[in-house]
Amino acid sequence: MTTIRDISRLAGVSVATVSRTMSNPDKVSPATREKVEAAIRETGYMPDMSARNFSTRKSKTIVVLVPDISNPFFSRVIRGIEHTAQRAGYSVLLGDTRGESEIEDSYASMVRARLADGVIQLNGRLPMENGAVADIPLVNACDCVEDARIPKIQLDNAGAARAMTEYLVSLGHRRIGVTKGPSESRLTRERLRGYRAALEAAGLPFDEGLIARGDFSASSGRHAATQLMALGKPPTALFCLSDEMAIGAMHSVWEMGLKVPDDISIVGFDDILFAEYCKPPLTTIRQPAEEFGSKAMGMLLSLLQGAHLAETSQHLPYEMVIRQSAGRPKA
Amino acid sequence: MTTIRDISRLAGVSVATVSRTMSNPDKVSPATREKVEAAIRETGYMPDMSARNFSTRKSKTIVVLVPDISNPFFSRVIRGIEHTAQRAGYSVLLGDTRGESEIEDSYASMVRARLADGVIQLNGRLPMENGAVADIPLVNACDCVEDARIPKIQLDNAGAARAMTEYLVSLGHRRIGVTKGPSESRLTRERLRGYRAALEAAGLPFDEGLIARGDFSASSGRHAATQLMALGKPPTALFCLSDEMAIGAMHSVWEMGLKVPDDISIVGFDDILFAEYCKPPLTTIRQPAEEFGSKAMGMLLSLLQGAHLAETSQHLPYEMVIRQSAGRPKA
DNA sequence: GTGAAAGCGCTAACAA
DNA sequence: TTGTTAGCGCTTTCAC
Numbered sequence: 001m002t003t004i005r006d007i008s009r010l011a012g013v014s015v016a017t018v019s020r021t022m023s024n025p026d027k028v029s030p031a032t033r034e035k036v037e038a039a040i041r042e043t044g045y046m047p048d049m050s051a052r053n054f055s056t057r058k059s060k061t062i063v064v065l066v067p068d069i070s071n072p073f074f075s076r077v078i079r080g081i082e083h084t085a086q087r088a089g090y091s092v093l094l095g096d097t098r099g100e101s102e103i104e105d106s107y108a109s110m111v112r113a114r115l116a117d118g119v120i121q122l123n124g125r126l127p128m129e130n131g132a133v134a135d136i137p138l139v140n141a142c143d144c145v146e147d148a149r150i151p152k153i154q155l156d157n158a159g160a161a162r163a164m165t166e167y168l169v170s171l172g173h174r175r176i177g178v179t180k181g182p183s184e185s186r187l188t189r190e191r192l193r194g195y196r197a198a199l200e201a202a203g204l205p206f207d208e209g210l211i212a213r214g215d216f217s218a219s220s221g222r223h224a225a226t227q228l229m230a231l232g233k234p235p236t237a238l239f240c241l242s243d244e245m246a247i248g249a250m251h252s253v254w255e256m257g258l259k260v261p262d263d264i265s266i267v268g269f270d271d272i273l274f275a276e277y278c279k280p281p282l283t284t285i286r287q288p289a290e291e292f293g294s295k296a297m298g299m300l301l302s303l304l305q306g307a308h309l310a311e312t313s314q315h316l317p318y319e320m321v322i323r324q325s326a327g328r329p330k331a
Numbered sequence: 332m333t334t335i336r337d338i339s340r341l342a343g344v345s346v347a348t349v350s351r352t353m354s355n356p357d358k359v360s361p362a363t364r365e366k367v368e369a370a371i372r373e374t375g376y377m378p379d380m381s382a383r384n385f386s387t388r389k390s391k392t393i394v395v396l397v398p399d400i401s402n403p404f405f406s407r408v409i410r411g412i413e414h415t416a417q418r419a420g421y422s423v424l425l426g427d428t429r430g431e432s433e434i435e436d437s438y439a440s441m442v443r444a445r446l447a448d449g450v451i452q453l454n455g456r457l458p459m460e461n462g463a464v465a466d467i468p469l470v471n472a473c474d475c476v477e478d479a480r481i482p483k484i485q486l487d488n489a490g491a492a493r494a495m496t497e498y499l500v501s502l503g504h505r506r507i508g509v510t511k512g513p514s515e516s517r518l519t520r521e522r523l524r525g526y527r528a529a530l531e532a533a534g535l536p537f538d539e540g541l542i543a544r545g546d547f548s549a550s551s552g553r554h555a556a557t558q559l560m561a562l563g564k565p566p567t568a569l570f571c572l573s574d575e576m577a578i579g580a581m582h583s584v585w586e587m588g589l590k591v592p593d594d595i596s597i598v599g600f601d602d603i604l605f606a607e608y609c610k611p612p613l614t615t616i617r618q619p620a621e622e623f624g625s626k627a628m629g630m631l632l633s634l635l636q637g638a639h640l641a642e643t644s645q646h647l648p649y650e651m652v653i654r655q656s657a658g659r660p661k662a
Numbered sequence: 663g664t665g666a667a668a669g670c671g672c673t674a675a676c677a678a
Numbered sequence: 679t680t681g682t683t684a685g686c687g688c689t690t691t692c693a694c
Contacts, residue, residue, distance in 0.1 A: 001687095003688085004688060013664075014665045019689060019690085020664085028663070046440065048688070049444040049688095050385050050445040050688095051445070051670095051686070053385075053688095054385040054670060054686090056670090056690095069406050069410060070403060072403065079400060079401060079427055092425065093422050093425075094413070096409075096410055096413050109377065110422070114381040114382070115381060218608055247608050254610055277549055277578050278610075279581075279582075334671055335673095345681045345682075346673090346682095348681075358680095360680085378672075379672070381671085381672095383672055385672075385687080386674090
């Protein structure tokens with residue numbers, strides 16, 4: 001293997017000079033620089049990054065904790081992260097945690113083991129609750145904890161849910177069912193808050209029985225919808241707190257022989273790719289997924305450069321995407 | 332920071348002994364082992380993996396090259412990889428290459444830079460064509476190159492496509508359109524080969540005009556279908572070489588006011604999650620995605636242990652999943 | 663602008 | 679069974 005020593009010998013300079021031409025070319029005279037570069041070219045030398053990282057006590061790697069990598073919304077977020085990470089010379093280590101805290105913790109401890117410089121958590125939970133959190137560079141995105149010490153970036157979930165509910169109300173709906181995610185998740189709580197606020201503003205009652213629990217997956221949406229539609233007095237519209245659940249709900253309703261939106265309106269949240277390809281195309285809230293990723297990575301980058309970001313909480317804009325899955329309720 | 336030195340002092344042993352208790356506990360007497368473990372517990376010491384990796388000249392990391400991370404089929408493959416990697420103590424670095432060879436190359440060269448020990452390529456292309464390939468541990472999965480030097484694991488794509496085509500023929504179809512992927516991709520070529528074989532066996536002509544090109548994405552499927560349906564004599568069935576394209580095709584056909592499968596049959600390939608949720612549910616070929624991932628990782632692991640795997644080419648079984656998107660052609 | 667040399671934290675001969 | 683010690687390949691003072 002070619003090492004920096006070989007290059008230094010070949011170019012007739014010291015290893016320090018070789019090191020400099022690689023990281024601070026302007027600290028080296030053009031003449032020697034040329035000699036070194038020639039030697040590098042000639043040998044096809046590639047520096048041992050593992051040695052460099054060891055020496056600089058950096059890994060140039062960050063880990064992202066994602067509850068479910070096959071969720072289409074997250075894949076877009078990840079792509080945003082990867083893109084800006086790459087431009088800054090960072091690699092991203094993917095941790096598919098399935099929401100399990102031990103897995104989250106084990107990934108997070110990679111920064112203590114110097115295998116990673118920081119972490120982006122896409123789930124509303126702090127890895128290694130017990131204090132350790134303070135000293136690892138961490139940003140929380142999408143689903144966020146309330147902890148003020150952690151810089152975070154999220155949607156105005158309550159506002160978005162409120163807007164969607166108001167839209168449904170404006171269409172004439174009075175009984176709006178909800179398929180929610182896990183109740184621990186702040187996402188669920190915030191969206192539910194927006195839903196209630198809209199109801200209240202419209203003078204409509206909040207009916208606990210209209211809320212069914214899911215876990216954001218299509219199959220859970222299917223079950224939740226089935227359950228809601230079996231009610232004595234079923235809702236005329238379904239607000240699914242994720243597009244995947246909405247797709248599951250549409251399927252369930254279709255199996256029951258009902259038509260969307262004629263018999264029942266269904267709306268989602270996220271605007272994943274398939275929302276557009278639903279039959280009928282799904283009305284939903286668009287989240288700027290890639291931007292979530294790139295902004296989160298940007299924050300982590302400044303954190304890594306020593307910025308003091310605690311108390312930072314950024315919001316990203318949502319957008320209502322009206323397609324054809326919601327209409328007026330039947331007379 | 333606590334280092335191995337600190338532990339050795341605290342336990343009153345040498346650093347070598349500390350190192351041994353961590354990696355070869357049985358080479359250390361119970362008494363000293365206990366002392367060392369106590370010191371480790373007391374200090375909360377965590378070994379610097381970056382130093383260990385540097386010293387052992389391993390990274391315990393592999394990179395997986397995936398053309399599109401938001402493709403639901405790949406996310407499942409990745410999950411399979413991650414799972415078995417984790418059990419073997421490896422981390423996985425995700426490289427979303429968007430099919431671009433420079434990105435593939437730059438990721439692959441992480442092995443040379445000692446940032447990774449090996450790579451799994453999910454795309455039918457060899458990174459760093461120019462020879463370098465021979466000396467990096469690499470396994471090729473899903474979409475494979477023909478190069479015999481590379482261990483590979485794939486589906487019997489031709490067989491699967493043939494089976495699906497035969498099914499369509501058995502339903503009475505005589506004009507079967509195809510939306511294919513990029514023609515460079517071996518996936519496309521193999522599946523097309525199966526399609527032609529089935530046609531031939533049934534004594535049906537092969538009509539080049541019935542083949543439309545896509546890139547496996549939903550939007551490309553939509554365009555391809557539109558194009559095919561605009562033919563003077565359109566096909567009565569569409570064999571889309573990916574579920575995403577099939578979903579796009581169903582959408583296109585729906586926009587034209589046609590019914591699936593009454594007016595046109597549509598089938599896919601992959602059996603992604605949403606295939607089941609289509610309207611009507613999509614008839615398709617199921618690929619064992621997670622298994623692709625775990626098997627590929629398993630191969631890479633043995634490669635990394637020095638096994639000689641060239642010429643290895645494993646096949647995984649497909650499964651026809653008959654749902655409701657294909658039926659008899661209109662009279 | 664350049665070089666000598668001291669680490670970085672660990673592993674692995676080798677010796678005892 | 680345990681300790682001594684020489685690296686691993688690079689970066690980074692500190693002199694010159």
